[in-house]
Amino acid sequence: MQIRKIESNGLLYFILMNDNHDELTVVNYGARLVSFKANVNGRPREMVVSGQTKDDFDHGSKYFGATVGRVAGRITGGAFTLDGEDYQLRQNEGDNTLHSGGDAFEWKTFDHAETKSKNSVAVTFSYHSPDGENEFPGNVDFKVTYTLFKDSKFTIHYEATTDAPTLFNPTNHGYFNLNGTGFDISRHKLQISADKFAVLDEDNMPTGELADVTGRPFDLRQGRKLKEVFASSDPQAIMKQGFDHPFLFGAGDHVVKLTSPDQLVQLKISTDRDAVVIFTANFGEIPMFEEGNVDFHGAVAIETQNLPDAINNEGFGDTILRPETPFDSTTTYEFKIEQ
Numbered sequence: 149m150q151i152r153k154i155e156s157n158g159l160l161y162f163i164l165m166n167d168n169h170d171e172l173t174v175v176n177y178g179a180r181l182v183s184f185k186a187n188v189n190g191r192p193r194e195m196v197v198s199g200q201t202k203d204d205f206d207h208g209s210k211y212f213g214a215t216v217g218r219v220a221g222r223i224t225g226g227a228f229t230l231d232g233e234d235y236q237l238r239q240n241e242g243d244n245t246l247h248s249g250g251d252a253f254e255w256k257t258f259d260h261a262e263t264k265s266k267n268s269v270a271v272t273f274s275y276h277s278p279d280g281e282n283e284f285p286g287n288v289d290f291k292v293t294y295t296l297f298k299d300s301k302f303t304i305h306y307e308a309t310t311d312a313p314t315l316f317n318p319t320n321h322g323y324f325n326l327n328g329t330g331f332d333i334s335r336h337k338l339q340i341s342a343d344k345f346a347v348l349d350e351d352n353m354p355t356g357e358l359a360d361v362t363g364r365p366f367d368l369r370q371g372r373k374l375k376e377v378f379a380s381s382d383p384q385a386i387m388k389q390g391f392d393h394p395f396l397f398g399a400g401d402h403v404v405k406l407t408s409p410d411q412l413v414q415l416k417i418s419t420d421r422d423a424v425v426i427f428t429a430n431f432g433e434i435p436m437f438e439e440g441n442v443d444f445h446g447a448v449a450i451e452t453q454n455l456p457d458a459i460n461n462e463g464f465g466d467t468i469l470r471p472e473t474p475f476d477s478t479t480t481y482e483f484k485i486e487q
């Protein structure tokens with residue numbers, strides 16, 4: 149197990165390696181997931197779709213691999229009331245706020261610390277978000293730890309404390325494509341243990357309805373090829389040209405599985421969060437990187453979190469962080485590879 153560090157253009161990249169030749173690359177800028185490579189048939193296969201440089205992250209970004217916070221997803225009107233106080237956030241998508249209003253965690257330079265043990269290597273990124281940052285109340289001390297284990301497995305562990313009640317619902321915005329070829333994700337199979345999804349309006353806002361997935365392309369309990377979703381006549385899938393939807397996990401496991409078309413790679417994501425937002429890269433504008441770009445439907449972002457806009461929707465759960473109950477959450481990514 150080892151960690152290699154590379155400094156480039158003021159950014160610090162960490163390459164975590166195990167004896168299995170898996171390589172997990174993360175960067176201190178936005179505490180981003182940049183790459184995960186594992187050997188498939190003796191050759192390293194890239195599983196993560198991301199830009200590589202600061203310029204990629206700043207301009208073509210679309211939140212590639214970023215730690216999104218303090219609050220992922222959209223907030224109606226950028227407004228909420230907490231303990232009787234009204235707050236107004238920056239509205240960066242029409243009248244609404246997306247991913248905390250821009251210039252949030254994804255563009256901050258985090259502090260870093262490394263940990264090594266016999267069975268794992270880890271990098272912890274930390275960031276102090278001052279009271280009033282992005283108009284949120286409370287001084288928040290935040291840590292996110294990427295740990296690589298022996299067998300094509302890593303975890304993302306989030307920890308936060310606050311000195312005043314605030315909203316907190318971070319996620320990782322990693323995009324995956326298990327082809328290793330750059331082809332789109334339509335032949336990937338996606339499985340989610342969710343029996344409800346949040347219905348969206350034309351502005352991408354949850355309407356407040358949590359709909360039953362049964363009989364719809366949103367029923368992924370047994371898994372389904374994404375091309376069925378892209379070709380479906382379901383008005384919600386047509387409106388978004390795929391998925392850009394929050395799924396609410398059922399009472400059992402909180403698991404998402406993504407299987408490559410050649411069936412050689414299966415990514416299993418398990419989480420203690422209530423929900424996952426699936427975004428099938430239905431880009432209006434194709435993000436351009438310094439080297440290459442990402443096609444429409446070229447990847448799928450799998451964002452574990454609690455339901456977005458929970459503060460404004462009855463029955464959507466809790467995204468309030470209070471001084472007496474620190475935030476502690478883990479999402480696990482396991483790659484099963486047929487050799």
Ligand code: GAL
Binds near residue numbers: 210211246352451
């Ligand atoms: C997703 C969001 C999408 C899109 C994307 C970034 O989380 O739901 O609508 O904005 O981020 O391109």
